Amino acid sequence: xxxxxxxxxxxxxxxxxxxxxxxxxxxxxxxxxxxxxxxxxxxxxxxxxxxxxxxxxxxxxxxxxxxxxxxxxxxxxxxxxxxxxxxxxxxxxxxxxxxxxxxxxxxxxxxxxxxxxxxxxxxxxxxxxxxxxxxxxxxxxxxxxxxxxxxxxxxxxxxxxxxxxxxxxxxxxxxxxxxxxxxxxxxxxxxxxxxxxxxxxxxxxxxxxxxxxxxxxxxxxxxxxxxxxxxxxx
Amino acid sequence: xxxxxxxxxxxxxxxxxxxxxxxxxxxxxxxxxxxxxxxxxxxxxxxxxxxxxxxxxxxxxxxxxxxxxxxxxxxxxxxxxxxxxxxxxxxxxxxxxxxxxxxxxxxxxxxxxxxxxxxxxxxxxxxxxxxxxxxxxxxxxxxxxxxxxxxxxxxxxxxxxxxxxxxxxxxxxxxxxxxxxxxxxxxxxxxxxxxxxxxxxxxxxxxxxxxxxxxxxxxxxxxxxxxxxxxxxxxxxxxxxxxxxxxxxxxxxxxxxxxxxxxxxxxxxxxxxxxxxxxxxxxxxxxxxxxxxxxxxxxxxxxxxxxxxxxxxxxxxxxxxxxxxxxxxxxxxxxxxxxxxxxxxxxxxxxxxxxxxxxxxxxxxxxxxxxxxxxxxxxxxxxxxxxxxxxxxxxxxxxxxxxxxxxxxxxxxxxxxxxxxxxxxxxxxxxxxxxxxxxxxxxxxxxxxxxxxxxxxxxxxxxxxxxxxxxxxxxxxxxxxxxxxxxxxxxxxxxxxxxxxxxxxxxxxxxxxxxxxxx
Numbered sequence: 001x002x003x004x005x006x007x008x009x010x011x012x013x014x015x016x017x018x019x020x021x022x023x024x025x026x027x028x029x030x031x032x033x034x035x036x037x038x039x040x041x042x043x044x045x046x047x048x049x050x051x052x053x054x055x056x057x058x059x060x061x062x063x064x065x066x067x068x069x070x071x072x073x074x075x076x077x078x079x080x081x082x083x084x085x086x087x088x089x090x091x092x093x094x095x096x097x098x099x100x101x102x103x104x105x106x107x108x109x110x111x112x113x114x115x116x117x118x119x120x121x122x123x124x125x126x127x128x129x130x131x132x133x134x135x136x137x138x139x140x141x142x143x144x145x146x147x148x149x150x151x152x153x154x155x156x157x158x159x160x161x162x163x164x165x166x167x168x169x170x171x172x173x174x175x176x177x178x179x180x181x182x183x184x185x186x187x188x189x190x191x192x193x194x195x196x197x198x199x200x201x202x203x204x205x206x207x208x209x210x211x212x213x214x215x216x217x218x219x220x221x222x223x224x225x226x227x228x229x230x231x232x233x234x
Numbered sequence: 235x236x237x238x239x240x241x242x243x244x245x246x247x248x249x250x251x252x253x254x255x256x257x258x259x260x261x262x263x264x265x266x267x268x269x270x271x272x273x274x275x276x277x278x279x280x281x282x283x284x285x286x287x288x289x290x291x292x293x294x295x296x297x298x299x300x301x302x303x304x305x306x307x308x309x310x311x312x313x314x315x316x317x318x319x320x321x322x323x324x325x326x327x328x329x330x331x332x333x334x335x336x337x338x339x340x341x342x343x344x345x346x347x348x349x350x351x352x353x354x355x356x357x358x359x360x361x362x363x364x365x366x367x368x369x370x371x372x373x374x375x376x377x378x379x380x381x382x383x384x385x386x387x388x389x390x391x392x393x394x395x396x397x398x399x400x401x402x403x404x405x406x407x408x409x410x411x412x413x414x415x416x417x418x419x420x421x422x423x424x425x426x427x428x429x430x431x432x433x434x435x436x437x438x439x440x441x442x443x444x445x446x447x448x449x450x451x452x453x454x455x456x457x458x459x460x461x462x463x464x465x466x467x468x469x470x471x472x473x474x475x476x477x478x479x480x481x482x483x484x485x486x487x488x489x490x491x492x493x494x495x496x497x498x499x500x501x502x503x504x505x506x507x508x509x510x511x512x513x514x515x516x517x518x519x520x521x522x523x524x525x526x527x528x529x530x531x532x533x534x535x536x537x538x539x540x541x542x543x544x545x546x547x548x549x550x551x552x553x554x555x556x557x558x559x560x561x562x563x564x565x566x567x568x569x570x571x572x573x574x575x576x577x578x579x580x581x582x583x584x585x586x587x588x589x590x591x592x593x594x595x596x597x598x599x600x601x602x603x604x605x606x607x608x609x610x611x612x613x614x615x616x617x618x619x620x621x622x623x624x625x626x627x628x629x630x631x632x633x634x635x636x637x638x639x640x641x642x643x644x645x646x647x648x649x650x651x652x653x654x655x656x657x658x659x660x661x662x663x664x665x666x667x668x669x670x671x672x673x674x675x676x677x678x679x680x681x682x683x684x685x686x687x688x689x690x691x692x693x694x695x696x697x698x699x700x701x702x703x704x705x706x707x708x709x710x711x712x713x714x715x716x717x718x719x720x721x722x723x724x725x726x727x728x729x730x731x732x733x734x735x736x737x738x739x740x741x742x743x744x745x746x747x748x749x750x751x752x753x
Contacts, residue, residue, distance in 0.1 A: 032451035032452070033450055033451055033474070033476075035451075035454065036453065036454050036455035036474070036475040036476055037454060037455040037456065037475060038455060038475035039455045039456075039457050039470070039475060040472070041324065041325060041328050041457060042328065042329075042330060042331050042457070042460075042470045042472050043330075043331055043363065043472055044330075045328065045330050048324055049324045049326075050324075052323040052324045053323045053324050055323075056323040057323070117363070117364035117366060118331070118361075118363040118364055121363060121364055121365070122472065122473075206454055206455070209434065209454040211319065211322075211433030211434050211435075211454070211456065212319075213435070214315055214318070214319060214433040214434075214435070215315050215316070215319070217435055219429070219430035220425070220426070220429055220430060220439065221429055221432075221435050221437065221438040221439065222438060222439050222440070222441050223438040223439075223440060223441065224440070224441050224442065225440055225441075225442050225443075225488075225700065
């Protein structure tokens with residue numbers, strides 16, 4: 001294991017996470033006005049109507065899969081009586097399906113962004129950088145799930161990549177676990193850190209504004225002129 | 235009883251000549267920025283017509299406003315809370331920019347840079363969205379003075395809502411039709427559907443004066459307000475990705491001045507004043523089951539500012555004395571409640587709109603003249619109102635959910651006022667039969683005449699200034715205009731411009747096509 005490996009798997013994650021946290025705090029404090037989905041549905045509706053739900057719902061399933069695969073240790077699922085074969089089938093087929101939906105949605109959204117002049121004009125340089133990284137990240141992810149695990153020989157990332165990933169949060173990342181991982185896994189992880197580092201500076205911040213509180217908020221909102229939220233009705 | 239104050243407006247449609255001065259001055263003040271090229275906080279429509287955006291009144295299509303569910307409770311027509319969150323990724327009822335119109339500019343440079351030649355250089359329209367050549371095929375007032383009505387106005391849902399025999403007689407051929415202008419701003423509703431639909435809670439109604447605003451810092455661009463508003467008076471700024479709407483010119487209102495649209499109205503047809511209403515009665519008024527009772531219920535939530543019990547409750551609710559006094563002199567309360575000549579636009583949307591309209595008498599008078607009658611003779615006009623049902627039924631589908639009797643009553647009152655004042659001015663006689671017909675006293679008649687015909691500035695606009703007793707504390711909180719910050723209107727991509735000096739507000743001149751990137 002070289003110093004380069006340690007930098008890659010022991011230091012890069014912390015740089016990315018620091019940028020992620022500090023960047024969000026900075027953005028939240030200085031740029032409430034820019035904190036938006038930047039929706040372009042007004043400008044183009046037909047492709048978005050199909051692409052956006054495909055992408056977002058696929059993405060939610062993909063995130064759930066990552067939580068299951070990376071944060072839940074294999075011993076837990078074993079303890080629950082989930083055999084390796086069942087887990088593998090679920091992860092591979094579920095992951096492939098979710099990934100496919102997300103990729104199809106992303107393809108539709110990117111195609112409309114490229115082809116439709118109205119939408120293209122609203123695309124900022126930050127959007128372009130973010131979409132590029134996102135595409136690479138998604139393709140690498142699909143290479144793992146479909147290429148390595150579905151069509152190839154398979155790779156048990158739960159014993160290596162997942163353990164390393166959890167180690168980051170215990171402040172004890174074991175870089176040696178990543179050194180032996182297939183190239184697709186290594187690249188996916190690296191691009192993911194870049195993506196996470198970019199997050200606070202892109203439109204992705206809208207993900208933290210999922211308006212769950214709408215479910216129980218009173219319908220009508222009243223506020224005093226001074227700007228402090230006041231009582232509401234219904 | 236829980237009295238609250240609301241700044242409200244009445245527009246006298248009889249006086250509107252469709253000059254669009256209100257629209258232009260409003261646009262110059264509020265929406266001459268990137269991303270709002272297509273936005274008109276104030277627009278003037280010609281009716282009959284499909285309006286701006288196209289066909290916005292067709293709620294079976296746009297699903298704006300409120301309806302009653304099976305148990306008689308109010309719910310947004312576009313669906314409940316869970317459904318709304320599930321449709322965050324693609325709003326099924328969002329209008330497209332083409333439902334408004336594609337904003338354009340011109341390649342003005344051509345005029346300056348064209349080489350010397352035998353012909354005058356011309357400029358071509360360019361899409362403000364793409365910078366490419368474009369054909370102008372629609373606009374915010376495309377239907378001005380019934381332009382294109384033969385083709386389009388048949389799609390006006392207010393005609394479909396008329397009784398069949400009256401609707402059949404609506405004609406769009408020249409010399410057989412009727413028309414009037416309908417200026418529209420945000421209704422600043424008492425039961426605003428846009429506020430109820432905003433997932434972020436960024437839209438709110440101000441407690442003090444009822445003005446409905448979008449908090450630009452809290453809006454996250456979920457665009458649910460745009461589709462929930464049945465009047466389509468919330469707009470998406472496609473440059474900043476945030477919702478914007480008519481502000482009732484609150485900085486002017488706070489200092490006791492009328493809105494820009496009202497101030498610049500050359501017809502002097504707008505009235506601004508306070509109304510006191512019972513906040514506890516709003517929900518019941520919005521959810522009356524009998525559609526025929528909607529108008530009366532909505533009028534019924536206004537509180538009489540002369541009633542000692544109301545005054546007492548208003549004081550208890552911290553409404554200042556000068557505001558109570560202003561409510562007593564309010565032209566809006568006078569026209570809507572005392573004289574009962576002002577009507578709400580589409581009460582059936584159940585949002586309790588706060589911009590009311592005095593229906594126009596002119597289409598009826600025109601009809602009398604066309605029938606070679608004397609449109610100054612109240613008898614003939616009364617007759618026409620009864621017989622020539624076309625304009626009346628049409629006005630009824632706009633203002634009373636189809637109750638033609640209410641509209642006819644208002645028009646007769648206006649016609650009686652004209653006849654009464656004509657007689658008094660010509661020979662000093664008092665037309666008692668007209669007073670009897672309308673149930674008004676001579677004083678009431680003359681007061682109505684003064685307010686509608688003379689319309690003195692101080693009586694049209696009775697606007698108490700906001701109270702700044704706590705101004706020092708407020709100034710300490712935040713001194714800037716929230717639109718001046720990095721990422722304010724005129725630019726977005728906040729990150730590129732954060733802390734880079736003043737925010738410029740350029741005229742939208744698009745760069746050449748395919749250059750990509752936001753300025």
